[in-house]
Amino acid sequence: MELNIMSSSVIRVGIIGADTxxxxxxxxxxxALAAQPEFVLAAVATRREESARSAAETFGARxxxxxxxxxxxxxxxxxxxxxxxxxxxxxxxxxxxxxxxAVYAESPLGATVAQTExxxxxxxxxxxxxxxxxxxxxxxxxxxxxxxEGRLGRLLSARVAATTFGNGPESVSAYEYFDKTxxxxxxxxxxxxxxxxxxEAVLGDITEIDARTxxxxxQVKLVDTGAISLREVPDHLDAxxxxxxxxxxxxxxxxxxxxxxxxxxxxxxxxxxxxxxxxSHPAGVQVGDLALSSSVDFAAPDSPVATGTGPTAAEIxxxxxxxVGEVYASLARDIANGTYxxxxxxxxxxxxxxxxxxxxxxxxxxxx
Numbered sequence: 625m626e627l628n629i630m631s632s633s634v635i636r637v638g639i640i641g642a643d644t645x646x647x648x649x650x651x652x653x654x655x656a657l658a659a660q661p662e663f664v665l666a667a668v669a670t671r672r673e674e675s676a677r678s679a680a681e682t683f684g685a686r687x688x689x690x691x692x693x694x695x696x697x698x699x700x701x702x703x704x705x706x707x708x709x710x711x712x713x714x715x716x717x718x719x720x721x722x723x724x725x726a727v728y729a730e731s732p733l734g735a736t737v738a739q740t741e742x743x744x745x746x747x748x749x750x751x752x753x754x755x756x757x758x759x760x761x762x763x764x765x766x767x768x769x770x771x772x773e774g775r776l777g778r779l780l781s782a783r784v785a786a787t788t789f790g791n792g793p794e795s796v797s798a799y800e801y802f803d804k805t806x807x808x809x810x811x812x813x814x815x816x817x818x819x820x821x822x823x824e825a826v827l828g829d830i831t832e833i834d835a836r837t838x839x840x841x842x843q844v845k846l847v848d849t850g851a852i853s854l855r856e857v858p859d860h861l862d863a864x865x866x867x868x869x870x871x872x873x874x875x876x877x878x879x880x881x882x883x884x885x886x887x888x889x890x891x892x893x894x895x896x897x898x899x900x901x902x903x904s905h906p907a908g909v910q911v912g913d914l915a916l917s918s919s920v921d922f923a924a925p926d927s928p929v930a931t932g933t934g935p936t937a938a939e940i941x942x943x944x945x946x947x948v949g950e951v952y953a954s955l956a957r958d959i960a961n962g963t964y965x966x967x968x969x970x971x972x973x974x975x976x977x978x979x980x981x982x983x984x985x986x987x988x989x990x991x992x
Contacts, residue, residue, distance in 0.1 A: 633662055633956075633960060634661075634662065634663070634664050635662055635663050635664070635702050635703050635726075635956060635959060636663075636664055636666035636700055636701055636702045636703070637657055637663050637664065637665055637666055637667075637701070637702070637703045637704075637705060638666055638667040638668070638669065638689075638695045638696075638698065638701040638703070638704050638705070639653055639654075639665070639667075639668050639669070639685075639704075639705040639707060640668075640669045640670075640692045640695060640696075640704065640705065640706050640707065640708055640716055641669075641670065641705075641706065641707035641708035642654065642668040642669075642670070642679045642683060642685075642707065643670050643675050643679060644675070644678050644679050644682050644683075644936045645675075645936070646798065646938075647679075647707075647934075647936070648707055648730070648941075648944070649705065649707035650679075650682075650683065650934040650935075650936050650937055651933070651934045651937035651938070651941035651944040651945075652911075652934070652941070652944035652945050652948040653705055653707060653945075653948055654683050654934045654935075654945075655930055655932035655933055655934050655937075655944075655945035655949075656929075656930040656932075656945040656948040656949035656951075656952050657952060658684075658930075658932060659929060659930035659931070659932055659945065659949055660929060660930065660949065660952060660953060660956065662952075662953075662956040662960075663703075663952060663956065664686075665683060665684060665685045665686070666685065666686050666687065666700060666701055666702075667680075667685055667686060667687040667688065667689060667695050667698065667701060668680050668683060668685040668687075668688050668689070668695075669688065669689040669690070669691070669692040669694070669695040670690065670692075671690065671692070672690060673690040676688040676689055676690045682935055682936060683934075683935070692708075692716060693716075693719060696716070696719050696720050696723050696725065697723055701725060702725070702726060702959075703725065703726040703727070703728060703751075703955070703959075704716075704720040704725045704726070704727050704728070705727075705728045705729075706720065706727060706728070706729040706730065707730050708730075709801060709807070709809065710730075710732055710734070710735050710807055710808050710809040710813075711735055711801070711806070711807055711808070711809075713729060713730075713733060713734060713735070713739075713743075714734060714735070714739050714742070714743065717729055717733070717743050717746075718742075718743060718746055721743070721746045721747055721748075721750060722746075724750065725750070726750055726751040726752065726955070726959060727747070727750070727751075727752050727753070727969075728752070728753040728754075728755070728951065728952070728955065729743075729752070729753070729754060729755065729969070729972075730755040731754050731755040731756050731813075731814070731817060731818070731972060731975065732808060732809065732813040732814065732817060732972070732975070732976060732979075733754055733969060733972035733973075733976065734808065734972075734976065735806065735807060735808030735809070736808055736976075737973070737976045737977055737980050739808075740969070740972050740973050740976040741973055741976075743969055743972075744968075744969035744970050744972060744973045747968065747969045747970075751955060751958055751959055751964070751966070751968070752966075752968030752969045753951050753952075753954075753955045753966050753967070753968055754967055754968055754969060754971055754972040754975075755948070755951070756817070756818060756821045756910070756967060756971065756972070756975060757910055757947035757948050757950065757951045758818050758819075758821060758822045758825075758909050758910035758947055759821055759822055759824075759825035759967070760947055760950035760951055760954060761822075761913065761914050761946070761947050761950065762925035762926040762927070762928060762950070763901055763913070763914040763915060763916040763925045764822055764825055764826060764901065764914060765825075765925065765926075766916055766922060766923070766924075766925040766926075767826050767890075767892075767899055767901055767916055767918075768825055768826050769922075770899055770918060770920065770922055771826060771827065771869060771892065771894075771899075775896070775897065775920045775922075776892065776893075776894025776895070776896055776897045776898065776899065776920065777894045777895035777896030777897065778870070778894060778895040778896075779827070779869050779870050779871035779892065779893075779894050779895075780871070780893045780894055780895060781871060781872055781873075781874075781892075781893050782823075782827060782867075782871045782872070782873040782874070782890065782891060782892045782893070783873070783874050783875075783889075783890075783891045784819065784823060784873060784874070784875040784876070784889070784890050784891075785875075785876055785878075785887060785888070785889050786815070786819045786875075786876070786877045786878070786887075786888045786889075786908065786909055787877070787878045787879075787881035787885065787886050787887050787888065787906075787908070788811075788815045788877070788878075788879055788880075788881065788886075788906070788907060788908040789880070789881060789882065789883055789886065789906040789907060790802070790811075790814075790815065790879060790880075790907065790908075791803075791810070791811040791815065791859040791879035791880060792841060792844075792859070792879055792880020792881070793841040793843075793844060793845065793880055794844065794845045794846075794847050794880075795844050795845075795846055795847070795853070796846055796847060796848045797846045797848055797849050797851070798848075800844075800846060800853050802814075803844060803853060803854070803855040803856060803857060804856055804857070805856045805857055810856075810857035810858070810859075811857060811858055811859045811860075811861070811877075811879055812837070812857065812858060812861065812979050812982060812983065813976070813979050815861075815877055815879065815908055816861050816877055816979060816982060817975050817976075817978075817979050818908055818909055818910040819875070819877055819888075819908070819909055820865075820875075820975070820978055820979075820982075821975055822890065822901075822909050822910075823865070823867070823873060823875070823890065824867070824978075826890065826892070826901070827867040827868075827869045827871050827873065827892070828867045828868030828869040829867065829868045829974075830865045830866070830867055830868075830873075830978060831866050831867065831868055832865065832866040832991055832992070833863055833864070833865040833866075833978075833981055833982060833985055833991065833992050834863065834864045834865075834985055834991040834992075835861060835862070835863040835864075835982045835983075835985040835986045835992075836861070836862045836863070836986055837858035837860060837861050837862075837982075837983075837986040838858060838859070838860040838861075839855060839857070839858050839859060839860075840859050840860050840879070840880075841855060841859055841880065842854065842855050843855070858986070859879040859880065860877070860878065860879060861875070861876070861877045861982070862875070862876050863875045863876075863982065863985075871892065881906075882906075883906040883940065886904050886905060886906040887902075887903075887904055888901070888902065888903040888904070888905075888908070888909040888914070889901065889902050889903075896920075897918065897919040897920045898918065898919050899916065899917065899918035899919070899920070900916070900917050900918070901914050901915070901916055902914065902915050902917075903915070905943060906940055907940075907941075907944075910947060911941070911943060911944050911947070912942070912943035912944065912946060912947075913928065913943055913946050928946045928947075928949060928950065929949045929950060929952075929953045930945040930946060930948070930949025930950075930952075931943070931945065931946055931949075932945055933945065951966065954966040
């Protein structure tokens with residue numbers, strides 16, 4: 625007999641997009657769930673029977689579906705994770721919400737601000753989570769506490785440097801859609817969206833932003849086919865922002881940076897001290913762990929609830945479960961306690977509107 629969420633602490637999860645080949649879900653969500661007894665992987669779904677069956681066998685799911693909408697209708701699923709390409713989010717998320725499911729969706733939630741708002745409005749009182757997982761990294765949470773407690777004194781300035789191996793001069797055909805405007809999944813919504821969310825987690829909401837974007841590589845070589853694809857979206861960002869904590873922030877995000885040169889740093893300077901967050905995952909700040917250092921004493925960040933690697937994940941995705949695991953842990957507490965502390969679709973709207981402000985600032989040359 626299946627356990628019921630209302631009478632058990634076990635939350636039955638169905639993942640849409642848990643392919644065994646080059647799957648973000650396989651690299652991050654699968655090991656994040658496996659590390660936490662509050663969850664069980666009840667089902668996986670892809671668009672093809674062969675891949676769905678293989679995913680269930682490889683990841684240890686109880687059931688598989690070649691039609692994602694069958695998974696959504698399954699009454700034994702409590703939480704649906706949507707980890708597919710952004711243009712497919714809207715239809716699946718709205719159907720999951722209509723089926724009265726809790727939903728964890730990857731970021732960006734929608735291909736446009738309007739789509740994101742539509743899904744947030746449809747969520748009502750259902751529990752949701754958005755995959756802006758970097759803000760729940762234990763070191764980020766501790767840095768935010770230090771600043772919130774005023775231990776650095778008056779905040780004077782902050783500086784951010786960030787990189788990603790994506791969005792460079794070469795790609796593969798499976799990822800060509802990232803470079804198309806209509807997909808809503810390019811450099812700004814993903815790379816910049818994650819970095820700016822970590823900045824806001826530590827320093828408060830961005831109240832003003834002035835931004836410049838560039839399209840450095842308008843022609844992208846698809847290395848698996850040799851074809852040339854035309855990039856339609858920016859692949860570089862420089863920005864100056866003001867935050868609700870009072871700290872001005874200078875920020876630069878570089879794309880197409882090799883794994884050996886990958887780097888993230890957030891330096892915060894206050895009248896009474898400083899702190900620094902650093903990381904080196906090739907994919908960006910949202911993937912892998914971060915280290916915290918400071919001139920003031922602080923309690924060590926909590927240990928991550930998940931550190932494992934998916935059974936089919938490439939080595940470069942090592943650490944991808946760390947921050948995703950923190951989202952699941954937060955969501956489990958909310959579901960158990962009837963609380964809503966986990967950042968959900970309402971926060972996805974905030975992030976989507978912030979990226980729209982960045983685009984507007986770059987387009988007009990006016991501070992937003």
